[in-house]
Each structure stands twice: as C-alpha cells, then as structure tokens.
Amino acid sequence: xxxxxxxxxxxxxxxxxxxxxxxxxxxxxxxxxxxxxxxxxxxxxxxxxxxxxxxxxxxxxxxxxxxxxxxxxxxxxxxxxxxxxxxxxxxxxxxxxxxxxxxxxxxxxxxxxxxxxxxxxxxxxxxxxxxxxxxxxxxxxxxxxxxxxxxxxxxxxxxxxxxxxxxxxxxxxxxxxxxxxxxxxxxxxxxxxxxxxxxxxxxxxxxxxxxxxxxxxxxxxxxxxxxxxxxxxxxxxxxxxxxxxxxxxxxxxxxxxxxxxxxx
Amino acid sequence: xxxxxxxxxxxxxxxxxxxxxxxxxxxxxxxxxxxxxxxxxxxxxxxxxxxxxxxxxxxxxxxxxxxxxxxxxxxxxxxxxxxxxxxxxxxxxxxxxxxxxxxxxxxxxxxxxxxxxxxxxxxxxxxxxxxxxxxxxxxxxxxxxxxxxxxxxxxxxxxxxxxxxxxxxxxxxxxxxxxxxxxxxxxxxxxxxxxxxxxxxxxxxxxxxxxxxxxxxxxxxxxxxxxxxxxxxxxxxxxxxxxxxxxxxxxxxxxxxxxxxxxxxxxxx
Numbered sequence: 123x124x125x126x127x128x129x130x131x132x133x134x135x136x137x138x139x140x141x142x143x144x145x146x147x148x149x150x151x152x153x154x155x156x157x158x159x160x161x162x163x164x165x166x167x168x169x170x171x172x173x174x175x176x177x178x179x180x181x182x183x184x185x186x187x188x189x190x191x192x193x194x195x196x197x198x199x200x201x202x203x204x205x206x207x208x209x210x211x212x213x214x215x216x217x218x219x220x221x222x223x224x225x226x227x228x229x230x231x232x233x234x235x236x237x238x239x240x241x242x243x244x245x246x247x248x249x250x251x252x253x254x255x256x257x258x259x260x261x262x263x264x265x266x267x268x269x270x271x272x273x274x275x276x277x278x279x280x281x282x283x284x285x286x287x288x289x290x291x292x293x294x295x296x297x298x299x300x301x302x303x304x305x306x307x308x309x310x311x312x313x314x315x316x317x318x319x320x321x322x323x324x325x326x327x328x329x330x331x332x333x334x335x336x337x338x339x340x341x342x343x344x345x346x347x348x349x350x351x352x353x354x355x356x357x358x359x360x361x362x363x364x365x366x367x368x369x370x371x372x373x374x375x376x377x378x379x380x381x382x383x384x385x386x
Numbered sequence: 387x388x389x390x391x392x393x394x395x396x397x398x399x400x401x402x403x404x405x406x407x408x409x410x411x412x413x414x415x416x417x418x419x420x421x422x423x424x425x426x427x428x429x430x431x432x433x434x435x436x437x438x439x440x441x442x443x444x445x446x447x448x449x450x451x452x453x454x455x456x457x458x459x460x461x462x463x464x465x466x467x468x469x470x471x472x473x474x475x476x477x478x479x480x481x482x483x484x485x486x487x488x489x490x491x492x493x494x495x496x497x498x499x500x501x502x503x504x505x506x507x508x509x510x511x512x513x514x515x516x517x518x519x520x521x522x523x524x525x526x527x528x529x530x531x532x533x534x535x536x537x538x539x540x541x542x543x544x545x546x547x548x549x550x551x552x553x554x555x556x557x558x559x560x561x562x563x564x565x566x567x568x569x570x571x572x573x574x575x576x577x578x579x580x581x582x583x584x585x586x587x588x589x590x591x592x593x594x595x596x597x598x599x600x601x602x603x604x605x606x607x608x609x610x611x612x613x614x615x616x617x618x619x620x621x622x623x624x625x626x627x628x629x630x631x632x633x634x635x636x637x638x639x640x641x642x643x644x645x646x647x648x649x650x651x652x653x654x655x
Contacts, residue, residue, distance in 0.1 A: 248480075251476070251478060252474050252476065252478040253478050253479075253481070255474070256472070256478035256480075256537075258440060258467070259438050259467060259470060259471075259472040260467070260472075260492045260495070260496070261464045261465075261467035261470075261496060262491075262495045262496065263460075263464060267495070
C-alpha cells in the first residue's frame, strides 16, 4: 500500500517532465536542422522536390477552400452590413478578414493536415524501414539530405499557399457579392483598394504565414523523426502533427495578432 | 603485423539497467572475413551499430582503423563512415528511388563523378549481384532476396574498406545464397578490405570466413578458425553447429514454470 502511495506521488510530475524532455529534444533537433540547412539551398533541387510535394500538391485544396471561405464571408458579411446600410464595404470586410487572419490561419491548418501529416508519415516510415539509418551508414547525413529539404520546402510553400488562399477567397467574395448579390463592382474593388494597406495588412498576414510555416514544418519533421519505428508509432506521430500544429497555429496567432494589431 | 582494422576492447553497452554487451573484445585484421555467430538477441546487430558509431559504448573502446569511434564528433564520425559499407538485414532500400538510383545514391552523394561514369559503375555493381536486368524496377517490385542483393550492390558502390553484413544469408534461395557468399569473399579479397558477417547460417559461413566469434549473453564465449570451430568440443559451439535444441543455449526465454503458469500446479505461499 505504502509503495503504491509513494509510486503515485513520485509519478505525478511525469507528464510534465516528459513534455519538457521532448521540448528540449525538439529544440536541439531544430538547432541541428539549422546547422545542416545550407545543403537544402546549395542543392536547391532537393528542396524544389519537397516544394512540389508539400506545396504544389496542396494548391487544389487550398484554392477550393479559399474560394468557399470567401463566398461564405461575403454571404455572412452582406447579411450584417446591409442592416447598417454599409453593404458597399463588403469588399473591405472580405479582403481584410482573409488577408489578416483567414488566409494565414486556415491556410496553415489545411497545410498541416494535407502536407504536414504526409511529411511526418514519410519520415516516420523511412525511419521504421531503417532508411535513415542506412543513409547515416553511407556517410550521408539524413538531417541534411532528408529533414532540411522537407522543412525548408514547407517553410517556402506556406506563405505562397496562404496568399493563394486569400486571393481565391477574395475572388469568391466577388462572385457572391457582385455576381450573386448585385453589388456594384467598381465600389467593391475600389473600397478594397483604398482600405487594405500593403504594409499593415498584407505584410502582417505574410509574416504570420511565415511563422506558421516554420511551426508546422518543424512539428511535421520532428514528429516523423521522433516517431517510434512501428505502425502505431507512425500513426500516433501523424495524429500529433495535425493536433499540435493546430494548437500551435491558433496560439501563435493570438500572440502575433496582439503584437501586430493592438493599436486598433 | 599492422594495426587491426577493427578492435573492440572490453566494450560494454546496454539500455537502462540491462546490459546487452558486457566486456566484449574482438579483433578484425585487414583482409579477413570474420563471422559473428550467436542466437537471436545476443547483441550481434548492436555490435555492428557500435562499429558504425550509431550507438556509443558505455565503457571500453571501439577502434576502427586505429581511431576511437566513441570519442568522435559528428564530422569525424561521418568521415569514418566513408570507409564503411553496411548491408542491412532487410536491405533498407530507398523506396522512392528505382534500383538504379538506389545504387547510384552513394556515388551521387559522396563522389563528384560525371553521370556517365556513375551509370557504368552502377551497372557493374548490379551485374556483380546478378540484377543488372532489374535496374529500372522499383524496390516494391523486388522479392526480399533481390532487395538484399540490390542493397549489397549499393553498399559496395564506393568500394569500402570495411564491410558490415547484418544477416546477409537469411531468406535467400540456395543459389543466391552461395553466390552472395562467394561475392562477400571475392569483394573482400579484391579490395583488400575486411568484412564482418553477423549471421547464424553455420554451413555457409564456415566455408567462407577466416575466423569465427561465438556470442552469447553479450560476451564472446568461443572463437577460432573454421577448422578449430568444427573440431571444438565447447558445448555451446557444438550445440550451435549441430542445431541441437538442448545444451547451454536455452531455446526458452527464462520464465515461470510452465505448469504453474497454466494454473495446473498450486503455488505454495
């Protein structure tokens, strides 16, 4: 009885220390990744291949989702704005929502589930099949050859995908606002152009998506690298990539938004 | 005599409280093919990973070509691995690359050669393992034995000074088995290299190697040339060579008495 009592209390801190150890390991992993990053740029073809897999193959889901989100924004926004007689500001509402928030955030969430999970599963399975180990024994560092190109491919893809998401969203807003609800197109576009600021709105959105790109890509490659080399291990790691990415994206978004837009 | 290519000196290794290898010492001279034999779980694969520097010994020294692997930093370790070739038990081919690109991988990554020379080298290595005709296949199209032969071609692509083989004979048909055995010997002699073959295929290895170490419970318990081993009356060696179920090497992992676990026997408090 006494032993169980002691075991219970001495085990209380385990989830915390376990998480701390993993965080420490992830930090060292990130530093090693940065140290081995030059090759991802010297042999840029390796990174281009990953941009294809993570970025180009995500274009369809990003574009379609962006279009739908923009359409919904316009429908919902019109419904509210028209009550205040401000329906001509619909373009501003759609563009600002997308460029500041939804483009980077929803784009990153989709990116994490489409590309992040794939990266984790691929690296985890390479590890399980001893491919990473074989590479090490061939004196080829998997950090430089496998991990770094995937990481940078994700980091480069993310802002481009977020931008694409916003553009498609604005187009969706235009379709609904102008084509369906009959707003004046000149008004729609000129109000948007007059209000959306390149540095303040667009750049801050891009900065967000760069942060999200780094976070999602790091989580994806780390979870793959850290996955236990078993089917359950890889499946658990893939799940963790999506869940952790989502939480980190939304948490980071709060912090970044607080820094960027606190004056308003 | 020159310095041995590989020397393990009182090496101890384990996870947690459990030691997998304890006080293991062995020597591999240049030009030798050495077999490491032992039952499953006797720490043979661990031994190869210690030599390759993927694991670090808790105590003792692992010397490759005179340099201590345990004390190397990352750069030195990767320089040392340039001298190694390793054949993994299941091949560990890169599944996203074709057979040709797999064998070309170390050449492209580590040697700055024109593509035409790489092509010739790859075809030569594939020819040596009899799979030149499979150059354009993907790894998933190969049988287990073929994958291992491709992995062998990849491991020897840069003519390493030291070859490590992890169970090279498991799952091969008799023809491939004899061919691979012959190939291991020929490669070793042609390159003046040394080879360490981890195996439990007794018949094939004894006809092939210069020296045999027997491992059990993380220790070397017997060693000798193939002739010495065949003539040995060491109970473990006799059991292993003749494949007897009873002897010093138990078939059963230690457990509670069988009848008791099945509930057929009343345990007295």
